[in-house]
Amino acid sequence: MKLIERTNCPVCLSKKYKTLYNISYNDEKILAFLNEYYKKRMPINLLKNFDYQLVECLECKLIFQKYIPDDELSNELYDKIISSEESLKKKLEKKDLNLKYDNEISLIKNIFKNKKIKVLEFGSGWGFWASRAIENGLDVDAFELSDTRINYMKEKGINVIDDLTKNQNQYDFIYSDQTIEHISDPHQIFRTFIPNLKKGGFVLLNYPSTFNFKKKLSKNYSPQKDAAHPLEHINSFNRSSLNYLVKEYGLEMINFKFRFKPSLRNLLKDIKNLFYFDNILIKKK
């Protein structure tokens, strides 16, 4: 288990980048965060010879962590270091999630004008979104890597699929909430999503906003749970880096979701997202 160095931008593969932030993993600022956040479960000895380095690609402007967990450390991180019980407890305590989910579910229904459709949730975690969508009449399959979370979903009667290669061109809509920033190769995500989606289908991705993040980094910054959570949010997306992926895979970015559900409130939300940019709706042409 160790950290591995990335020498290319994981989105546009450019080798040109500049350092925005760099401290040693031995620095008290990051040790304090890791010890507190992971309740001393993070094996900090493995990290001490590495730097926590945030770099910005000069081509597509992606901000990414230069040193990321190898597969072994990554499995350990998501399987053991992050406690399942605490993760479930945190999720159950979040009270405002259903409102957000209901907005997304009604967007999906409006796009397809209540036609019968098939939805895939990628990285469904404990299945709270999938459950809510099913309660609202959507036909949802869930895909998830963690066995604990898969079992929890199965107990709740959610249909969990374990092989994404069997359902090509099956889905009208793919939803993924706070997953892409965790995965080292964003191309792998797109290569997995796109063949599963029917022509004319949509993908909705949610991820942390990087709005004002560079400014925050320049002012006496301490690593924290934000757009660049150390070891977890290893890629921090912005409009130009996601635009690169959208073009690369021949997709279309839908900036104005309000056209599917016209209201002043939805127009304002779209305008806010032009800046804040923490979600993207994409169409397969």
Ligand SMILES: [Zn+2]
């Ligand atoms: Zn790039």
